[in-house]
Amino acid sequence: MGEKLTHAMESHTAFEIKLFGFTIPVSDLVVTMWIIMAVMIILAIFLTRNLSLVPNKKQNIAEIIVEFINNLVKDAIGPHHWKAFAPYIGTVLLFLVLANTVSIFNIIPGGEEGFKLRPPARNINVAICLAIMSICVVIYAGIRYKGPGGWLKSFVKPTPVMLPFNILDYVIKPTSLALRLFGNILGAFIVMELIYMALPIFAPAVISLYFDLFDGILQAYVFSFLTSIYISEALE
Amino acid sequence: MLEPDGYTFIFVAINLIILFLFMKKFLFKPITNLMEERKNSIEQGLKDAENAKMEAAEARKKYDEQIKNIKIDGDKLLNEIKAKAAREYDEIIANAKKEALTIVQKGHEEVEREREEMLKQTKQQIAVLAIAAASKLVQSNMDSDTNKSMVDKFIDEAGAI
Numbered sequence: 001m002g003e004k005l006t007h008a009m010e011s012h013t014a015f016e017i018k019l020f021g022f023t024i025p026v027s028d029l030v031v032t033m034w035i036i037m038a039v040m041i042i043l044a045i046f047l048t049r050n051l052s053l054v055p056n057k058k059q060n061i062a063e064i065i066v067e068f069i070n071n072l073v074k075d076a077i078g079p080h081h082w083k084a085f086a087p088y089i090g091t092v093l094l095f096l097v098l099a100n101t102v103s104i105f106n107i108i109p110g111g112e113e114g115f116k117l118r119p120p121a122r123n124i125n126v127a128i129c130l131a132i133m134s135i136c137v138v139i140y141a142g143i144r145y146k147g148p149g150g151w152l153k154s155f156v157k158p159t160p161v162m163l164p165f166n167i168l169d170y171v172i173k174p175t176s177l178a179l180r181l182f183g184n185i186l187g188a189f190i191v192m193e194l195i196y197m198a199l200p201i202f203a204p205a206v207i208s209l210y211f212d213l214f215d216g217i218l219q220a221y222v223f224s225f226l227t228s229i230y231i232s233e234a235l236e
Numbered sequence: 237m238l239e240p241d242g243y244t245f246i247f248v249a250i251n252l253i254i255l256f257l258f259m260k261k262f263l264f265k266p267i268t269n270l271m272e273e274r275k276n277s278i279e280q281g282l283k284d285a286e287n288a289k290m291e292a293a294e295a296r297k298k299y300d301e302q303i304k305n306i307k308i309d310g311d312k313l314l315n316e317i318k319a320k321a322a323r324e325y326d327e328i329i330a331n332a333k334k335e336a337l338t339i340v341q342k343g344h345e346e347v348e349r350e351r352e353e354m355l356k357q358t359k360q361q362i363a364v365l366a367i368a369a370a371s372k373l374v375q376s377n378m379d380s381d382t383n384k385s386m387v388d389k390f391i392d393e394a395g396a397i
Contacts, residue, residue: 027244045262067271095255
């Protein structure tokens with residue numbers, strides 16, 4: 001049982017790319033991510049085809065999603081600069097919503113050895129990468145709207161004594177983002193794996209609703225909401 | 237799970253950037269622009285409607301004023317015409333009266349003149365008759381002074397008629 005659990009938790013090399021003499025291993029995390037990306041891009045293109053001022057059904061769905069994200073970002077960042085950051089935060093939110101709930105879409109038949117859709121954020125590298133990208137956007141926001149000088153000055157505000165803490169801020173923020181996402185997703189994933197091993201196949205539906213859907217969507221929301229809060233702090 | 241994996245890290249970063257560009261181009265930008273455009277067009281429509289309403293009210297006010305002016309002008313014109321008609325009426329009546337008076341006077345004069353003429357003729361005839369009667373009287377009884385005075389008196393009386 002322990003071995004099976006470890007197998008599910010670990011990432012595996014799905015295939016390898018040979019390029020200029022280098023061998024680049026592509027893990028199943030990346031393949032899962034590519035699948036999610038393909039779904040998102042195809043959906044986006046499909047939903048926004050034939051846009052018109054009088055919306056149709058498809059367009060309504062896209063508008064509800066975009067308006068929800070725009071309002072979320074507007075509330076956090078304020079009415080002036082939200083437009084520059086809504087696409088990125090929205091992309092992260094939509095990606096994480098799909099990525100964290102991807103295990104309920106496991107329709108590919110196959111045994112334990114076959115390829116299974118598992119949330120990519122259960123691997124610390126993915127979580128850290130997302131968090132570092134977020135903090136890069138925060139730094140970009142600070143430099144873009146305060147100027148490089150103004151951004152550097154913000155490190156010694158309100159007093160120069162705060163300098164080490166302000167620097168530490170840029171380490172703590174991505175770390176907390178990454179570890180919160182990683183811990184929650186991995187925890188929920190392990191719980192679900194254990195439940196699938198212990199209970200018959202139809203019993204865990206309610207539990208899956210919480211651990212796969214609710215927790216995954218909540219973590220996606222928290223991640224993007226915190227990112228927008230950090231951006232608004234950088235813009236102050 | 238926990239081991240650092242540079243390849244995965246780089247792949248995720250690249251994937252995220254690509255995904256961001258795609259989503260921005262295909263989902264966020266067009267929809268946000270569209271919603272803003274729609275908002276603007278609705279606002280424009282409301283403003284246009286408001287303007288049209290105001291214009292209509294203004295035009296209505298202008299027309300009301302014009303109608304009032306026309307009424308006033310009409311009343312004035314009517315009064316003038318009435319006054320003119322009354323004046324003309326009076327004039328015509330006065331002329332008619334004057335003419336009637338003239339005609340009546342002329343009639344009077346005519347009557348007077350005819351009467352005088354008749355009188356004259358009558359006088360003449362009476363004189364002739366008197367003379368005839370007198371001559372007859374004279375032939376029979378023309379000697380007395382009494383008769384002579386009688387004849388004179390008769391003639392005088394006849395002339396006095």
